[in-house]
Amino acid sequence: MIVPFGHVLLLAALLFLMGLSCTIAxxxxxxxxxxxxxxxNASGLALVASSLRWMSMDGQALTALILGVAASxxxxxxxxxxxxxxxxxxxDADRQTALKEDDR
Amino acid sequence: MSVYGVLFYxxxxxxxxxxxxxxxxxxxxxxxxxxxxxxxxxxxxFYLLGAPLLAAFEIIIYAxxxxxxxxxxxxxxxxxxxxxxxxxLMRWLLPGLTSLVSLAAGTALVFSxxxxxxxxxxxxxxxRDLGRALFSRWWLGVEIVSFLLLVALVGALxxxxxxxxxxxxxxSPGDAP
Numbered sequence: 001m002i003v004p005f006g007h008v009l010l011l012a013a014l015l016f017l018m019g020l021s022c023t024i025a026x027x028x029x030x031x032x033x034x035x036x037x038x039x040x041n042a043s044g045l046a047l048v049a050s051s052l053r054w055m056s057m058d059g060q061a062l063t064a065l066i067l068g069v070a071a072s073x074x075x076x077x078x079x080x081x082x083x084x085x086x087x088x089x090x091x092d093a094d095r096q097t098a099l100k101e102d103d104r
Numbered sequence: 105m106s107v108y109g110v111l112f113y114x115x116x117x118x119x120x121x122x123x124x125x126x127x128x129x130x131x132x133x134x135x136x137x138x139x140x141x142x143x144x145x146x147x148x149x150f151y152l153l154g155a156p157l158l159a160a161f162e163i164i165i166y167a168x169x170x171x172x173x174x175x176x177x178x179x180x181x182x183x184x185x186x187x188x189x190x191x192x193l194m195r196w197l198l199p200g201l202t203s204l205v206s207l208a209a210g211t212a213l214v215f216s217x218x219x220x221x222x223x224x225x226x227x228x229x230x231x232r233d234l235g236r237a238l239f240s241r242w243w244l245g246v247e248i249v250s251f252l253l254l255v256a257l258v259g260a261l262x263x264x265x266x267x268x269x270x271x272x273x274x275x276s277p278g279d280a281p
Binding site for chain 2 (some may be wrong): 013017064078
């Protein structure tokens with residue numbers, strides 16, 4: 001045996017909550033994206049563990065799909081970060097208060 | 105405890121430590137490098153839990169491609185001053201409290217018995233099995249993700265294009281007759 005299934009779930013929950021706290025508490029846009037990445041990774045860990053628990057390939061297949069979702073999310077997210085940085089000159093999420101580029 | 109159990113707890117502790125350091129780090133570069141550590145440990149954990157192909161994907165895509173992309177962005181958007189108020193305690197109070205409540209509920213649920221106490225038996229799923237499951241039962245998901253990647257590519261190209269000269273003069277594409 002490796003470990004009880006619940007321990008893997010707890011590890012995944014801890015990582016997910018850390019990513020969530022990072023997304024909520026940090027103000028830097030790049031750190032917010034990093035928090036989202038941590039959350040996606042933690043959900044993948046829980047899925048792989050469930051795949052082993054029930055001896056089914058569904059969890060691993062879903063994790064492979066999550067990899068694609070994470071890749072596209074980070075691509076668009078970082079492009080948005082660059083666009084925001086170009087528009088306002090700052091990466092601080094609290095400082096993005098204007099909808100138009102000129103009104104700041 | 106078997107050697108697998110020792111490996112799991114060591115890797116899990118490494119992941120938690122690296123993620124904590126990354127989340128609370130003042131410097132973006134340090135955060136990204138700590139996160140590479142955490143994702144590498146996740147890859148090894150995937151291998152331990154019987155998913156060798158996903159372990160390789162995790163290291164190639166997460167620890168490799170995604171984190172290099174983050175590093176590029178961090179380098180491109182050089183900060184003049186250290187992150188302002190990145191680690192102030194008040195900002196962490198509410199997320200920490202809500203996380204603790206969720207974690208307490210989850211712990212109670214996990215240790216209340218039932219299906220979560222089942223010990224995991226070591227097993228290894230071959231890449232052939234994963235590919236077969238992916239392209240037979242999950243073919244629709246594969247199609248959706250491929251479409252999503254295409255949309256992300258177009259979106260990144262659109263967002264990352266150089267600002268046009270005409271945009272400053274108040275002319276937008278919608279104004280064209």
